[in-house]
Amino acid sequence: MVKINTFYVTYLNEPEPILTYEKNDGLNIDLHLQLIALEMKAYTIRFKITNSDGVELLSFNGTVDPTQLFDKQENSNSEAIASIAFFVKMSQEELLGSSRLNFNATIENEVSDVSIFMMKKEDNHG
Numbered sequence: 001m002v003k004i005n006t007f008y009v010t011y012l013n014e015p016e017p018i019l020t021y022e023k024n025d026g027l028n029i030d031l032h033l034q035l036i037a038l039e040m041k042a043y044t045i046r047f048k049i050t051n052s053d054g055v056e057l058l059s060f061n062g063t064v065d066p067t068q069l070f071d072k073q074e075n076s077n078s079e080a081i082a083s084i085a086f087f088v089k090m091s092q093e094e095l096l097g098s099s100r101l102n103f104n105a106t107i108e109n110e111v112s113d114v115s116i117f118m119m120k121k122e123d124n125h126g
C-alpha cells in the first residue's frame with residue numbers, strides 16, 4: 001500500500017523547506033511529495049490549498065504511474081518510490097489576504113498536511 005513519506009513546501013526552485021513565506025507579490029512555490037511502496041499501477045493524487053478559515057483557494061489532481069518507467073509484467077511484484085514537485089502560483093487577489101495557507105495531499109487512504117504562514121517582508125524586519 002502506498003505511503004506518503006514526506007510532503008513539504010519550498011520557495012520556487014529552492015531546495016529548503018519553509019514554514020513562512022515572505023513575499024508581497026502573491027505566491028510562487030513548489031510542493032514536494034515523496035511516495036514510497038508504490039505498486040505497479042497509476043495513482044491519482046489530490047492536492048488542496050485552503051486558508052486559515054478553511055476556504056478552499058485551489059485544488060488540483062496529479063497522476064503518478066510507475067508503469068510509465070518500468071515494465072509492468074517484469075516488475076509486477078515490485079514496489080517503487082516517487083518524488084514529485086508541483087509548481088503553484090497564485091496572485092495576491094487569489095490569496096484573499098490569507099495569513100496562513102494549509103496544503104493537503106491525498107493518495108488512496110494516505111493524507112498529509114503542511115502549513116505555511118504568510119508574512120510581508122517588513123513584518124519580519126521590524
